[in-house]
Amino acid sequence: MAYLDNIQTFVRVYELGNMSAAARDQRISAAVASARISQLEEHLNVRLFQRTTRTLNPTEQGHMFYRGACKILEAVDAAEAEISNVTMTPRGSLFIAAPLGLGRRLIAPAVPAFKEQYPLIDIRLRLSDRKLDLAAEGLDLAFFLGIPEDSNLRIRKIADCPRVLCAAPSYIARRGMPDSGEALVRDKHDCLNLRYPGAPEFQWPLQTPDGVRRFSVHGPFESDDGDVLTGWALEGHGIILKPVFEVADFLKSGALVPVVPDEPPVPIQLACLYMHRRRQDPKTRLLIDFMAERIQAALK
Structure with missing residues (x-):
């Protein structure tokens, strides 16, 4: 698992272009993130990033390894999703966000019912009307009113709100x-x-x-x-x-x-945003499906 952790950290450093941001996304310290990259470079016997005091840029080998690393993580996600579907015991924490009005009136009231149905999944809900960066703030998904600007995220439309x-x-x-x-x-x-x-x-x-x-x-x-x-x-x-x-x-x-x-x-679009790499996470899918059904019923 340590090697897989190193690969996951490398992918987030590559995508975010910043060690501190990747550390926050992985919920580890910047020192741990840096150590993981160093361990990976030592194992591969190549330098994956060119580091200066102000910049962090992937090397040619870093670009090559990123493509393969994404395939590895997607394969692991798919395998874990299949196991979870078979055992029907999804577990872990989901970090989610929503605007204040939407969160207070539609999302938060449904969280206890979701927890009752899936007792091994913990919900960490953050409410804010400001624009959020899912990757930088370590969020698994965010409910959203309007049209998102970030094309790097996946979006699932839930309803048009009058x-x-x-x-x-x-x-x-x-x-x-x-x-x-x-x-x-x-x-x-x-x-x-x-x-x-x-x-x-x-x-x-x-x-x-x-x-x-x-x-x-x-x-x-x-x-x-x-x-x-x-x-x-x-x-x-x-x-x-x-x-x-x-x-x-x-x-x-x-x-x-x-x-x-x-x-x-x-009318304004109500949708859910989530990261591409997490599209197969059964916890994420279960929560989106659950909330979509509750929200659509409430809006009627």
Whole structure:
């Protein structure tokens, strides 16, 4: 197993281009990762990386060994998956992430039921509205709202989530009810937006009589926590764009009311992202299948 550990560490160092990032991904120290690479180089009697104080670049032999190493790890993954399927005893930990609203309302409530069905699988759930790097942060999979930018990840679509523009009745009484996307911009309505490092500019895509149009909106407040935006909206500070499942209870009670109902927002994709090499991990597949069924039922 030590040799296999060395190969796994080499593959992550090669893919991430950074010893520290690979160590975090493998949940080991940077010193252990460096030692594993040195052991592998000694065993192969070649240098796999050219190291300087600032860079780490694969050698020609490193490129060659990477291709073979990936095949080795894929074969091991496939063999372990077959064994797990036969024995029906998947085990181990899954490190997963989700946006705050989605995680709190749809993912976290289903975790105990999953654990009850698969008692040997432990779930480590991280909730954050910021953009996550699966490889660098050691995540097995992440639930996601929108269109992912990283083409190196595999994606499984779960559902299209309807969205709604909404605000508190007190805001509508003070500022009036906008009847179109044009009115949102023209009348300078207070639009509360999600902002985190690397977030795109604020544009709300609405389904207008002329087709989908994107409106550049602005407001006095922004946050990297979607539930903070909902709280501000409930207090009458502005308009929010939300998946319906996040604000359904507030809409039902009347604490929030739909805005621009004749030009609803474009639905947002809810999907799961995971690494290519982990596609055969039975734990990952079981969790995705379980959550997809629960989420689809909840959205109905």
